[in-house]
Amino acid sequence: MARILHPDFVVVLGDGTVETRDDVLDAARERRIEYERQVEESGTQTVRVWGDTAVVTALLWLKGTRKDGRRFERRLWFTDTYIRTADGWRYVFGQASLPLPQADGFAPFPGDKPDDDAESR
Helix, strand or coil: CCCCEEEEEEEECCCCCEEEHHHHHHHHHCCCEEEEEEEECCCCCEEEEECCEEEEEEEEEEEEEECCCCEEEEEEEEEEEEEEECCEEEEEEEEECCCCCCCCCCCCCCCCCHHHHHHCC
16 A cells, blocks of 8 residues: 555545555554445545546445444545656545445445544555
């Protein structure tokens, strides 16, 4: 993961939390979240490229367990921005929406609330 993240990487989560490259790498190293699912929903991805910048947007399905044992499942939109550098494409900025309202057949785990989203992406 460290190789693809630009040194200036920032992600803004749906609740407004801002995480840096170091924050994201620390969370991964500490295994703060164990993902059972982290997949884009089929047919939702759009990639746009302008010169040395690429923007990816898609609907993401997340399901997992936090280190403290809390489980979650949600769908959200994300937008990721990549820039072409001398070392190749690097992920420089991400933004995630709030969880989408429940749809038929899609129910988050009990106790899952929008304010639990700070570590969902």
